[in-house]
Amino acid sequence: MAKKRVTLADVARLAGLSTAAASMILTGRPDTRLSADAHAKVHAAAASLGYRPNVAARALRTDKSRSIAFISDYVATTRFASGLIRGALAGAEAAKHVMLVLETGGEPAREIQAVEAALDRQVDGLIFAAMRAREVFVPDIAITIPTVMLNGTSARFPVSVLPDEYRGGRMAVELLVRAGIGEGIVLLGHNANEEAGLFRSEAISRRFAGIRDAMAEAGLDFAAELSSWDWEPGYGYDLTRQLLARQKPRALLCLNDRLAFGAYQALAEAGLRIPQDVGLVSFDNDEIASYLRPGLTTIGLPHEAMGRKAIELLLAPSPRPALVDMPVLIRGSLPGAAR
Amino acid sequence: MAKKRVTLADVARLAGLSTAAASMILTGRPDTRLSADAHAKVHAAAASLGYRPNVAARALRTDKSRSIAFISDYVATTRFASGLIRGALAGAEAAKHVMLVLETGGEPAREIQAVEAALDRQVDGLIFAAMRAREVFVPDIAITIPTVMLNGTSARFPVSVLPDEYRGGRMAVELLVRAGIGEGIVLLGHNANEEAGLFRSEAISRRFAGIRDAMAEAGLDFAAELSSWDWEPGYGYDLTRQLLARQKPRALLCLNDRLAFGAYQALAEAGLRIPQDVGLVSFDNDEIASYLRPGLTTIGLPHEAMGRKAIELLLAPSPRPALVDMPVLIRGSLPGAAR
DNA sequence: CACCCCTGCTAAAACCATTTAGCACATGCA
């Protein structure tokens, strides 16, 4: 027969004290006047009974549940940004919190339900995560608990965690320069609308800004800029084929790894070797970047670190927005690199 | 000013009834003797106040929290099996439950913590999910709530959800046969240890069984079986190169998409066209399968359906283990297929 | 009329931890 759960009253009884004393001792209140002896007895009793506090009872009393809601459009599930959830999960575990994951598909009705479900459960904080960095819709519900925007922004909740795309953009150019490449760099994926920050996100426009500034400082110009609305492998393939029909680039600066993936195929078909004939740098550190031969050198999205940071900010007393460094992953697609 | 949350007592007061009556009506008890008039008044009051029950209070009383814990080794985060979590999330949402996600990295200490954290929160059920189908370690803690194994098995908890690998194996062979390929089929990734079910998982050994049986029934034999311990792209590439040095296969039956990915590269280097010269079928429906040119025909792991099924079983009165059909994804890597 | 049953509802307990108010005793000081 399943024995009843052990309660605080059981602990107190065994320790020969009141539940009040036991509670104060176990929650570690600082200014209590209970004796060292009492502390010892309560802890011993709790340990010997294997006492675990009932979170629901505690939540009812304190309105704290040691849990956090992670509300996203598609993040949790999609391979693109699953690092966000992984980092958040790790951060939550480290802070001894538990994470509720809710997905909304970006639909307002489901967003509302998700927020309500979270609030109903007395979560201690809300993370709104977006798959693609952008201004995120947040339902117009009274939210009085700490809230952090992850990979997105909201006018209503100023605390956000974003990748440092400006520096990332600069670093991509610096990699090319350090590899001794100056002339013949082609930008793959440029899109005037993107660059204006109108569509995809402000994040991407900062990536562009970093690229432009670094190019200008190095006194370089792009040999061509190939525009694509959609950043999928097929477009990278087509654009690169068209490019090769006209000119031989020395390097491709690709705006994401899936474009680069397509470019690899087109380069291979044209008999061009990477990195001897054409070098590549890219962004994101998608899984395919490491599968390609040679490996794709890329400026990674620091999803995991961002997820961690979000939890950190959520639990901090007075958090401020954070930019997270983008890691540089050196692989074989640029000259002069190992592997 | 944040108004206090509206409670059941508020609703009862507005309806002119007791909280007991309000509770019974709102929870929809069947055998109550409350009047139709009372029902109407309570529902009206609840709606007009925007009443939402306090889950903690309810959980305290009933030991039910309308939430489920999803405890996995790496699933949540990793691209391989994120469909599991996506499906479970969808299933939970449909059942008006909320999902706690916990990751353990397969470490016993963290497993124990995860289970305890979940139990502390009165979850209504536990899902143990594994990234790779196998016998899963479940910590030796008293668990008295419904438990389902997802993509794994446990001697202790017989209710599991697994892909129907045997049928999947058969279907892969049938695809080859239907494409008119009989001679010259090479098995890529065969491993005697795997086949014995000793290592990776019993699931994979069922995949082998399906393949063998279907081959035998079609009166076919493999032209070669290439063994690889690790199923990563690099091995697919190396094995295929070695194969091509010796013989020209008509088709490759790859045990997963990453092996196939490597094979694609080796075939391209050898100047062989897919599917005219060599056809490929594979398993998993990894994301790369759709990126390749031509697209890779593959027997998919039905992760999303499995996740959904797990929730369904978890909430069912007397659940039984389930095998989930593996979908066939027809792309261009076999002759006679569109695109 | 006395008794029982039925209908429609309510009072109060229970769930378990936290927290406020305050008790009993000891000590210090005048």
Next chain:
DNA sequence: TGCATGTGCTAAATGGTTTTAGCAGGGGTG
């Protein structure tokens, strides 16, 4: 001695819901 202060602890209220036991009043039966 009288009073203030400090020490170590406890009783009881509190949070919001569910659920059990049972009340009041009306109608039917003998």
